[in-house]
Amino acid sequence: MTIRAAELIQAKRDGKELDAAQLTELILAYARGEVPDYQLAAFCMAVYFQGLSSAETFALTDAMVRSGASIALGEALGRKVVDKHSTGGVGDKTTLAVGPIVAACGVPFGKMSGRGLGHTGGTLDKLEAIPGFRVELTLDEFVAQLRETGLAIIGQTADLVPADKLLYGLRDVTATVDNVSLIAASIMSKKIAAGADAIVLDVKVGDGAFMKSLADARVLAETMISLGRRAGREVVAVLTDMEQPLGRAVGNALEVREAAATVRGEGPDDFTELVLDSCAHLLALSDLEITEEEGRRRAEAAVADGSAFDAYERWVRAQGGDPDLAALPKAPLIREVFAQRGGYVQELAALPVGLAAVHLGGGRRAKDDAIDHSVGVVCLKKRGDAVGDGEPLAEIHARDETSAEQAAADVLAAYRLGDEEPRARPIVLDTLA
Ligand code: URA
Secondary structure, eight states, X not given: OOOOHHHHHHHHHTTOOOOHHHHHXXXXXXXXXXXXXXHHHHHHHHHHHHOOOHHHHHHHHHHHHHTSOOOOHHHHHTXXXXXXXXXXXXXXXXXXXXXXXXXXXXXXXXXXXXXXXXXBOOHHHHHTXXXXXXXXXXXXXXXXXXXXXXXXXXXXXXXXXHHHHHHHHHHHTTTOOOOHHHHHHHHHHHHHHHTOSEEEEEEEESTTSSBOSHHHHHHHHHHHHHHHHHTTOEEEEEEEEOSXXXXXXXXHHHHHHHHHHHHTTOSOHHHHHHHHHHXXXXXXXXXXXXXXXXXXXXXXXXXXXXXXXXXXXHHHXXXXXXXXXXXXXXXXXXXXEEOSSOEEEEEEOHHHHHHHHIIIIISOSSTTOOOOTTOEEEESSOTTOEEOTTOEEEEEEESSHHHHHHHHHHHHHHXXXXXXXXXXXXXXXXXXO
């Protein structure tokens, strides 16, 4: 090993600025397996406490992109390709609904996703709940599928951003996710390497997000926009509410079902609104050369006439999956959580619901943990809903009684009921273009 990783860790720990060559060397050596996980974990923790300058963040992103191959999708397809990415939330299955709707509108949607991180779910884990679905396509397969079906979603591979694949798993279990530079580099390296021309970034804000305040979310959004623009991409960022889970379902197979229902026009209101808003931005950024209003109209029409659901089924089949929703795994046990008084849901905290889904087995606590795709939580009542005393608030989908009981207690504690109807909060808080 030529690199002195310990010295770089120490320099960062002590608040020194690393130059691009040092960061590149560290990340590329890690991707080649020449620096062990424990040193990168220590480095991420040093970054967590000391932060990275914008020059360092740019160098880190660039090094991650350079750890593997990159594709210029627009050139490969002769069309402008669009992509969206979320910074991570609870119940965030937006990609699963947005992809088919955008594809049904005739715009190619090609994307590299990630797995669950901390208390948040990951698109790849959700997709793997679908029997047979393959997230590890080769680059050639990715491009060919995008050309043929207009929609392809893959994971980081040995070819594409291998450094993110490794770092992502490490950060997930070392409490080093919620740092602006690490999130921005992770997301934007995937976006830049996977090659879409125009990107919508969904930056989550609130208790269930990595960014807890609007001000922090804005800094993350601006950092990612600037990384994207430096790489020649068109980027729009939406700041969206994550004070409560998105939609009702939290858990891999449960979320696939909810996303498919939304593609058919039968989704929950908050999730449907976010999906249509994202589609409107993506269609406006595409080569259709239409306004956002027209984009929204076309997205709504694709949902209403069934072409979006046809695109969903075509995509799932193309990636080897069974689109029959009855084929999704089901948890052996469903237990209801009952309200202990009547009133309105004043608050439904996203973080404990996300953690309950992880503890049920729907997420990882250690890097190589297997995921139980069937388990999770369905929030039957959300903020602003009226509830009768003893009425069900949520359902716990569990593997066994012990985990169901713990999750039921955690989810009950996530609800705050009161007499007053709370003020409505929009799902989209701001848009930065
Ligand atoms: N999503 C990613 O792809 N990376 C992060 O670090 C956080 C969310």
